[in-house]
Amino acid sequence: MTGLFSLNYGLERFTATTKRVTMKREIGRLLNPALKNIATYKVEGGQHAEIKLNQNESPFDVPMWLKEEIIGEFIKEPWNRYPDILPYRGMQAYADFLGISPDSVMMSNGSNEMLYTIFLACLGPGRKVLVPDPSFSLYEKIALLLQSRIVRVPMRPNLDFDTEAILQTAHDEDVDVIVISTPNNPTSKSLTFDDVRLIAESSDAIVLVDEAYIEFSRQRSILELIDELPNLVVLRTMSKALALAGIRIGFAIANPLLMAELAKPKIPFASSRLAEITLIQVLANYSLVTDAVLYILHERDKLFNELLSIEGVEPFSSDTNFLIIRVSDAEAVFQSLRHEGILVRNVSGYHLMENCLRFNIGLIEENRRIIEKLRSL
Ligand SMILES: *Cc1c(COP(=O)(O)O)cnc(C)c1O
Secondary structure (H helix, E strand, O other): OOOHHHHHHOHHHOOOHHHHHHHHHHHHHHOOHHHHHOOOOOOOOOOOOOEEOOOOOOOOOOOHHHHHHHHHHHHOOOOOOOOOOOOHHHHHHHHHHHOOOHHHEEEEOOHHHHHHHHHHHHOOOOOEEEEEEOOOHHHHHHHHHOOOEEEEEEOOOOOOOOHHHHHHHHHHHOOOEEEEEOOOOOOOOOOOHHHHHHHHHHOOOEEEEEOOOHHHOOOOOHHHHOOOOOOEEEEEEOOOOOOOOOOOOEEEEEOHHHHHHHOOOOOOOOOOHHHHHHHHHHHHOOHHHHHHHHHHHHHHHHHHHHHHOOOOOEEEOOOOOEEEEEOOOHHHHHHHHHHOOEEOEEOOOOOOOOOEEEEEOOOHHHHHHHHHHHHHO
16 A cells, blocks of 8 residues: 555655655655655644743733733624735734835735745745755745755854855855845844845845844844845744734735735735734734833843853853753753753754754743753753
8 A cells, every 4th residue: 555545654654665665756756846855844842831932932922901802803803704815904004013115015824924925936946045054944945845946054153144155155156035034043143234234235136034033133123124125025923022923923024016026926815804903903002012022131131141150051142032052962951851841942953053952031930940950950
């Protein structure tokens, strides 16, 4: 039974080499050849823990009074009717919030969905995308799916961006797209505003700047240059600082001419009525966000200093809502923390990040617990 049914069992489970080879060839013929280079997305350690610090979420849920307000509005919506093809209400609200034209803004079902849309618009067989390494793994996954070439530019050993190498490689390789997460996941480091500008100015490529963590950054957003730089696209998410990871809201911002093209592959009706209402309400109560960000920045600095004092733990200075530490045996520390109900992310597999762990800032008590545990190890 090497037919389609075997798909359910996952290729890994076939141990007999010959059988595996036959299987792969048969199934491979039916599917996108790029799939053989792509792994199923997994979150190591799962998504549940007493102290969950592994997905860079906000530790603060939306308060109950605001959830009730949102639900009260959502109830009045016609659930049997499609939402708008594109979520114009949400896009208008975010454009107003940013003080820009709604033509420059596109809303998506999480920024991951927007990444797919933008890459579909920009990539394809034979096209080239420059990605600093390490960076957000989804970039490479989508590029591989679209059978594009990935040009990796390593970070410096201290995990800082290597701007000169990015500029040089973009030029030498004549890339079509440059995608930069700044501040970057998983390194927690940023490019300066001037370096982002320099990269976008120096290249003819589409420069996609993923600002998922911009609210926590010491650098200001590159958004203000959207009208000046016709090749610049900024990506935003409501999953981190805005504490809406469960509702799925992302945005792209670009000049209207480029945006009209980028939006062509977009899945119609991808944002729900609930997402639009939630966004509008949270933006109207934005002091909740600024208060949470102030708390996180304060705790981040406090934790960083505490980590410095723990022997065998080397923290990296962070520009995000998470911290990277290097330990002597990341897997052992990961498991010890897990045993205590503390879930972090083992990012040791990334280039230059051997024996590194990543964890986001949590509630005061959660932060105290992780420090205490790290100290005891
Ligand atoms: C968390 C994160 C996102 C957010 O993705 P959503 O689909 O909006 O939840 C985007 N980019 C990076 C680099 C991230 O770390």
